[in-house]
Amino acid sequence: MSNLKLSETRAEVSWTLEQNDFEEVAQIARQYFGLALNESKKSLIQARLTRRMEALGLSEFSQYLNRLNGSHGVAERQELLSVLTTNVTHFFREDHHFKTLREDILPGLMARARAGGRVRIWSAGCSTGQEPYSIAMTVLDMFPDAGSLDFKILATDIDPVVVKKAQSGSYTPAELEGLPAELSKAFVTTQAASSAQLLIKEDVKKMVTFKVLNLIEPLPVAGPFDAIFCRNVTIYFDRETQAHVWGELCAVLDDNAFLFIGHSERISGPLAGKMQKEGFTTYRKVP
């Protein structure tokens, strides 16, 4: 029998997500995405599932579970991921990381690139693109010739919807929150089809390659990377998955290269000896 029930009046929608249904969703989330759904988030998850079921015109939770496990399974599980995670991001989020990038990392990397060397930075869990574009703008602001060198930024996310949005480089003024005025002037154009949308300039976009990538699957990238931003992504992972992801990222980081993580994340366990803490949520790979 279905366990999620919609109340009579739409204005006062109220559902009851039964424990066994919650556990089934949690199991799918863990199996496919490495997410660890927390019981404390149950009412939030319930509210978000409500919206998804309403969009599909479903009134019984059993119908939704059938959809997740049936012929629409692959696509619906992707939707479920969007339902369960947040894509919240903004330009120059946790600005201290960009200060470290500017002051401690980029001068050395640019010297190498100008000498004909290769430089790679990865934004892993890039959401709608504000993070990788913040990196590219920081680079181009300091070194306008970087775009003509072998200096590239990889930006990946598990969610194809956010990757597509990121690729478009098209944002509303509200989505440009956090972008300093001088960088906006230099790297954003108002030459968009609609005045409500502003476009990231081509020289910035050209530095960034976007791809869909699930961090809990074997990584299809070899590196070595000179810096990895993986911020506010592992917050939903269980400890084991988190440790696995840190280990994989460490493996593709160059010696002495930097890993930036989110404000509520910490590297612990066996990897702690390999990743030396350099500052708040900033780590460096020990050779």
Ligand SMILES: C[S@@+](CC[C@H](N)C(=O)[O-])C[C@H]1O[C@@H](n2cnc3c(N)ncnc32)[C@H](O)[C@@H]1O
């Ligand atoms: C809160 S956003 C963080 C965006 C950006 N890194 C920042 O700090 O502003 C988290 C992103 O992680 C992505 N994500 C969640 N699980 C993932 C996984 N298994 N592999 C890759 N990306 C994942 C989500 O789709 C979402 O876009």
